[in-house]
Amino acid sequence: MSAANPPRPLDPAVLVAREKEDVLVGDEIVRHRLRSRVLHWTVSVTFFGCLLTGMPVWTPVFGWMANLFGGLSVCRVLHPWLGLAFFVSVVVMTMDWQSEMKLDRSKKGWWGPALFHYLKWELEDQNAGKYNEGQKFYFWTVGLGALGLLVSGLVMWFPASFAALVRELAFVLHDIAFILFAVAVVFHIYLSTSAEPGTFRSMTRGTVTRKWARLHHPRWFREVTGEDARRR
Secondary structure (H helix, E strand, O other): OOOOOOOOOHHHHHHHOOHHHHHHHHHHHHHHEEEHHHHHHHHHHHHHHHHHHHHHHHHHHHHHHHOOOOOHHHHHHHHHHHHHHHHHHHHHHHHHHHHHHHOOOOHHHHHHHHHHHHHOOOOOOOOOOOOHHHHHHHHHHHHHHHHHHHHHHHHHHHHHHHHHHHHHHHHHHHHHHHHHHHHHHHHHHHHHHOOOOHHHHHHHHEEHHHHHHHOOOHHHHHHHOOOOOOHH
16 A cells, blocks of 8 residues: 655645735735635625525526525525625625725726726726725725615515605615626626636635736735836
């Protein structure tokens, strides 16, 4: 019987990423520590849980989704509780990330046509810090959207406690907030995968390459490494 292979040593960058971020480790930069990644994936999982349980309740077209959870009646029970979990996770993430997501007043011109150019991957901010203005915009709209879903969802959860007009407005608000959220999530996934290869790994192993940071977030690259991103 052959001897068992010795365990492979853990990746030093992954080890550092458990507790720290904005740290250079070899040819990688730790972008998101473990806590940040857990919060991000908690928000993601609870959102898609809401999506899959809410769609069959919303319209019979997606009734087949109810079979994933044991039927439509189960979805009606699960959906509001998943909604609460989603909102709480968004609140915790907002409190954890808010200091890094402050909007830059010097970039007022960024809002408007520049935002659409960013969504189409036609804009590169040569002075982008750890997060560019598009990412900050998305972050705060997630918080507002989650609040809109919560308020309207509570009215729909306890309809007897509210007037008919309030219930009707809640249905409209919930639908609008959900549609805008779904569209925003599609763009978010696109921008973090095919539009910017190498971004997704920052939410799995927590790191990005120096080349990625130099290209997409030059100022953050300079702050972490002390190098001039334009030099290369």
